[in-house]
Structures are given as structure tokens and as C-alpha cells.
Amino acid sequence: xxxxxxxxxxxxxxxxxxxxxxxxxxxxxxxxxxxxxxxxxxxxxxxxxxxxxxxxxxxxxxxxxxxxxxxxxxxxxxxxxxxxxxxxxxxxxxxxxxxxxxxxxxxxxxxxxxxxxxxxxxxxxxxxxxxxxxxxxxxxxxxxxxxxxxxxxxxxxxxxxxxxxxxxxxxxxxxxxxxxxxxxxxxxxxxxxx
Numbered sequence: 001x002x003x004x005x006x007x008x009x010x011x012x013x014x015x016x017x018x019x020x021x022x023x024x025x026x027x028x029x030x031x032x033x034x035x036x037x038x039x040x041x042x043x044x045x046x047x048x049x050x051x052x053x054x055x056x057x058x059x060x061x062x063x064x065x066x067x068x069x070x071x072x073x074x075x076x077x078x079x080x081x082x083x084x085x086x087x088x089x090x091x092x093x094x095x096x097x098x099x100x101x102x103x104x105x106x107x108x109x110x111x112x113x114x115x116x117x118x119x120x121x122x123x124x125x126x127x128x129x130x131x132x133x134x135x136x137x138x139x140x141x142x143x144x145x146x147x148x149x150x151x152x153x154x155x156x157x158x159x160x161x162x163x164x165x166x167x168x169x170x171x172x173x174x175x176x177x178x179x180x181x182x183x184x185x186x187x188x189x190x191x192x193x194x
Contacts, residue, residue: 016097018084018097018098018099019051019096019097019098019099020051020052020058020098020099020101021049021050021051021052021098021099021100021101022049022050022051022052022058022061022062022065022100022101022102022103023046023047023048023049023062023065023100023101023102023103023142023146024047024048024049024062024065024066024074024076024102024103024104024105024107025047025080025102025103025104025105025146025147025150026048026066026074026104026105026106026107027104027150028106028125030127030128031125031126031127032047032125032126032127032128032131032147033047033048033070033072033107033123033124033125034046034047034048034123034124034125034126034131034143035047035048035069035070035116035120035121035122035123035124036120036121036122036123036124037119037120037121037139038119038120038121039119039139040089040090040091041090043121043137044137044138044139045124045126045131045134045137045138045139045143046138046139046140046143047102047142047143047146047147048062048065048066048069048070048074049065049069049100050064050065050068050069052101055167055168056167057161057163057167058101058103058161058163059076059103059158059161062074062076062101062103063076066107067114068116068117069116069117069120069123070107070110070116070120070123071110071111071112071114071115071116071123072107072108072109072110072111072123073107073108073111074103074105074106074107075105075106075107076103076104076105076158077103077104077105077106077158078103078104078105078155078156078157078158079101079102079103079104079155079156079157079158079160079161080102080103080104080146080149080150080154080155080156081102081146081149081154081156082099082100082101082102083099083100083102083142083145083146083149084097084098084099084100085097085098085100085140085141085142085145086098087140098140098142100142100146101161102142102146102149103158104150104155110123128147128148128151131143131144131147132144
């Protein structure tokens with residue numbers, strides 16, 4: 001028996017994937033809109049943020065998440081950037097990496113007919129100094145990192161993040177796609193080349 005065939009087959013490792021989230025940085029008169037959340041680690045502050053759902057663009061997701069968490073309608077004005085962090089859950093020890101797509105924009109006044117998402121206690125407007133002064137209350141290091149990027153003037157056009165039309169329709173197998181786009185055979189035989 002050869003050494004290669006003597007080695008037992010091992011199951012392939014599961015592919016690692018970060019959790020994709022979106023966040024909004026909203027500044028008005030030198031104060032930033034944050035949400036206070038009831039988490040397993042206590043009451044923490046976060047940018048309006050949440051997970052990207054299937055079938056939505058990041059821009060649609062940040063508008064939805066901001067409305068759900070603040071009862072305010074968010075109007076994206078620019079893309080701030082992509083930020084990554086790693087987090088270990090206190091209760092479970094689960095190791096999670098987040099990839100956060102962050103937008104800058106403005107909000108309407110809160111809609112009094114809407115209720116805040118489960119776990120969101122209230123919204124608060126804080127200065128950068130107030131946020132810097134309580135790092136232990138931030139849900140993620142990305143809360144302050146995104147605000148610092150905003151204050152440093154980072155801005156990109158909204159179009160820098162694009163979504164292909166396939167996002168909005170059921171997936172098509174590669175074989176079906178090739179068949180659907182194949183050029184029909186010609187009724188005349190190809191010309192001979194001498």
C-alpha cells in the first residue's frame with residue numbers, strides 16, 4: 001500500500017465566513033446618533049446597525065436597520081468604508097468576525113407610530129468626546145472606529161458598493177445559464193476555408 005492511499009480521508013474543513021453587517025454614522029450638530037441595546041453583556045451603545053439579509057443590498061439593509069432601531073428614516077449620502085473586528089462572546093465563548101459596511105447619512109425625526117427593535121432600549125445623541133470617554137460601554141470597537149473615520153473625512157460615493165441583478169432573483173445553475181444564452185445553431189453550414 002502506498003503512503004498516499006494509507007492516509008485516511010479527512011472531511012474538508014468548513015469554509016470560514018465573516019458575519020456581514022451594515023451600520024449608519026449619523027451626525028447632527030456635533031452629536032452622533034447611537035442606540036442603547038440590552039445585551040448579554042449589559043446595556044451597550046452601538047451605531048444603528050445589523051445584519052445584511054438575503055436579497056437586499058447593503059444600502060437597503062442600512063436604511064432598514066436604522067428605521068428598525070431608531071424609528072428614523074435614514075438617507076444614505078456616502079459610503080464610509082468597510083471595517084472588520086473579531087469578537088468572543090462572553091457567555092458562549094463563540095469566536096465571531098464581523099465585516100461591517102458603513103454608510104454616512106441623515107435621518108428624519110422619529111416616527112412615533114413605530115416601536116424600536118427588540119433589545120433596543122432608546123436612542124441617544126452623544127458627542128465624540130462622550131463616546132470616547134466610555135469605551136467599556138461600546139458594543140464593538142467599530143462604533144468608535146467608524147466615528148473616527150467620519151471625523152477624519154473619509155467618504156466614498158454610494159456607487160462604490162454595487163449589487164448585481166442576480167441578487168434579486170432565484171439563482172440559476174451555470175448549465176441553465178449557458179443554455180439560455182447560447183447562440184442558436186445556424187441553419188446554413190459553415191463556409192469552408194481553403
